[in-house]
Amino acid sequence: MPPRPPRPPRSERPQRLNPAKELAAAAAAYQAAEIVPHCTVCSKPCCSLQTLVLELDWKQLKSFWRLEESRPAFDKRLAGGQGPEEIRAGNGLYYVHGKACPAYDQSCGTCRVYGQDIKPEGCTDFPVYEDGGTLVADLRCEAVDLKALSAWIARALGDGYRIVQSADPEFPFMVTLSVKAMGTKRKRGK
Numbered sequence: 001m002p003p004r005p006p007r008p009p010r011s012e013r014p015q016r017l018n019p020a021k022e023l024a025a026a027a028a029a030y031q032a033a034e035i036v037p038h039c040t041v042c043s044k045p046c047c048s049l050q051t052l053v054l055e056l057d058w059k060q061l062k063s064f065w066r067l068e069e070s071r072p073a074f075d076k077r078l079a080g081g082q083g084p085e086e087i088r089a090g091n092g093l094y095y096v097h098g099k100a101c102p103a104y105d106q107s108c109g110t111c112r113v114y115g116q117d118i119k120p121e122g123c124t125d126f127p128v129y130e131d132g133g134t135l136v137a138d139l140r141c142e143a144v145d146l147k148a149l150s151a152w153i154a155r156a157l158g159d160g161y162r163i164v165q166s167a168d169p170e171f172p173f174m175v176t177l178s179v180k181a182m183g184t185k186r187k188r189g190k
């Protein structure tokens with residue numbers, strides 16, 4: 001086997017695009033620039049939990065509802081119909097729907113645990129997040145603008161990629177934006 005040529009220094013090698021990483025960064029940047037500023041004037045805040053379901057683990061539930069009792073005691077109370085009616089237990093988690101999240105400050109439309117570890121991941125992801133190398137946008141957020149979001153991703157990825165949009169057939173408000181590399185067509189010689 002012939003000897004391999006020496007590899008150029010890392011800084012001189014062509015950068016390969018990591019779509020998942022790039023998309024996650026683009027989603028976070030889009031949320032910070034276009035979504036978060038709208039939250040305080042939103043007409044249908046997601047934190048009111050009228051259309052969305054909040055998923056919490058025990059630590060989050062205990063903190064948000066300021067529960068003093070043990071988990072078994074709370075579960076027993078919930079199962080007996082004596083717990084908060086907006087909470088359902090299942091799969092080791094708790095699901096909240098129909099009443100505003102206790103961490104939601106309705107007077108100013110902000111989250112009291114914003115930027116804290118206790119904030120549920122699903123809240124941070126909503127309404128635009130990376131999933132398996134694609135970007136998912138949830139149109140239940142009135143601030144999502146698919147055209148602007150596509151332009152945002154195109155700018156983040158640079159030339160050579162196109163964005164393909166498709167809605168979930170069962171949940172049409174969930175739109176997936178996939179990134180496809182554009183093929184280079186060869187010119188035919190005469």
Ligand code: SF4
Binds near residue numbers: 038043044045046143
């Ligand atoms: S629905 Fe969208 S704009 Fe409204 S509060 Fe939630 S994230 Fe903010």
Ligand code: SF4
Binds near residue numbers: 102
């Ligand atoms: S934790 Fe914060 S972002 Fe999540 S639903 Fe509650 S108030 Fe909204």
